Amino acid sequence: MKTLLDRISKSPLILSPMVGFSDSPYRRLCRQMGSSLSVTEFVSTEQLFRSSAKAIQLFRFDESERPIIFQVFGKDPEVVLRGVSRVLHLNPDGVELNMGCSVRTVSGSGSGAGLLRTPEVARKIIRRLVSETGLPVSAKIRLGWDHDSLNYLEVTQMLEEEGVWIIGVHGRTRQMGYSGEADWERIAEIAEQRKIPVLGNGDVTSFSQAHDYLRRFGVFGVLVGRGAIGNPWIFSSRERSSLSLEARLPTICTHLRYMIDFYGDDLAAVLMRKHLTQYLRDLPEWATLKKGIYNQTSGTSLLRRLTVDFDGVLDTVDKRNFFQNV
Numbered sequence: 001m002k003t004l005l006d007r008i009s010k011s012p013l014i015l016s017p018m019v020g021f022s023d024s025p026y027r028r029l030c031r032q033m034g035s036s037l038s039v040t041e042f043v044s045t046e047q048l049f050r051s052s053a054k055a056i057q058l059f060r061f062d063e064s065e066r067p068i069i070f071q072v073f074g075k076d077p078e079v080v081l082r083g084v085s086r087v088l089h090l091n092p093d094g095v096e097l098n099m100g101c102s103v104r105t106v107s108g109s110g111s112g113a114g115l116l117r118t119p120e121v122a123r124k125i126i127r128r129l130v131s132e133t134g135l136p137v138s139a140k141i142r143l144g145w146d147h148d149s150l151n152y153l154e155v156t157q158m159l160e161e162e163g164v165w166i167i168g169v170h171g172r173t174r175q176m177g178y179s180g181e182a183d184w185e186r187i188a189e190i191a192e193q194r195k196i197p198v199l200g201n202g203d204v205t206s207f208s209q210a211h212d213y214l215r216r217f218g219v220f221g222v223l224v225g226r227g228a229i230g231n232p233w234i235f236s237s238r239e240r241s242s243l244s245l246e247a248r249l250p251t252i253c254t255h256l257r258y259m260i261d262f263y264g265d266d267l268a269a270v271l272m273r274k275h276l277t278q279y280l281r282d283l284p285e286w287a288t289l290k291k292g293i294y295n296q297t298s299g300t301s302l303l304r305r306l307t308v309d310f311d312g313v314l315d316t317v318d319k320r321n322f323f324q325n326v
């Protein structure tokens with residue numbers, strides 16, 4: 001745990017888990033850019049319990065992502081434990097219980113943010129995770145179910161009592177979903193009251209804002225979610241808006257190479273489209289570039305397209321070496 005904490009104290013921005021975005025290739029890239037550790041997308045413990053190959057696949061990772069924390073959701077202590085035990089052989093560096101997901105299908109059934117309504121159930125799950133996995137256990141929460149039940153102090157006290165090493169707090173309630181603003185004053189209140197470290201989360205869109213919030217709100221680190229989509233530079237203090245296409249392309253191509261490695265050539269092309277839109281859509285070149293991108297059916301051809309369309313751009317990253325690596 002000490003090594004994990006040392007790492008965060010040196011590099012306090014962390015890529016927040018996001019289904020569909022923070023997969024292994026993107027986590028790998030963000031680690032390289034300065035995110036201090038990796039947290040997987042959340043995975044259903046019911047599916048793990050049933051040994052669903054699809055669910056287990058979500059925990060595939062590259063060694064360079066370490067430290068890697070497996071995030072899970074569930075509501076039944078026995079199922080959560082049995083589900084998690086199915087993937088412990090993959091040797092994660094920690095396990096995290098999701099207590100913040102607001103999606104109706106998850107929270108409505110009592111998992112994710114639904115656990116904020118049943119802190120005693122959450123306590124049982126955490127207690128068993130701590131005693132039976134032997135791994136550092138963390139939790140990611142919201143402030144409460146709604147504004148009439150803001151139980152973040154009670155919940156974080158329970159987490160501390162049960163031996164959680166760090167708590168991520170998204171400064172909204174479940175009812176808010178993603179509306180309104182994250183309440184960083186309440187996150188600061190938690191950080192002040194708790195002995196264990198707190199990671200603040202919500203609406204951070206730049207490196208400088210993250211560092212400002214670290215100072216102002218007394219958190220140990222900052223989880224960056226949507227602000228990191230199409231913007232891995234946020235972890236290395238570079239403002240995306242100041243980066244030209246030429247400056248962005250080497251990082252984008254590295255991401256695409258990781259995607260090809262991980263998903264294979266065909267799937268990489270399909271999955272990369274959404275990232276490319278996020279990477280480039282603010283640029284004047286995007287309107288012309290996108291037509292040539294969306295019709296590529298393999299990752300390799302997409303990579304070539306990016307280099308051919310912008311001939312000269314990749315001189316900066318050594319074209320020959322670049323193609324050899326594809």
Ligand SMILES: Cc1cc2nc3c(=O)[nH]c(=O)nc-3n(C[C@H](O)[C@H](O)[C@H](O)COP(=O)(O)O)c2cc1C
Nearest residue numbers: 016017018019041042140170202203204224225226
């Ligand atoms: C597309 C998407 C998927 C998400 N998936 C997860 C998830 O799997 N686990 C989790 O704890 N939070 C998940 N979140 C919540 C984020 O980690 C984060 O708490 C939230 O977006 C607020 O932070 P932000 O304002 O920096 O985006 C997701 C958010 C988004 C937008």
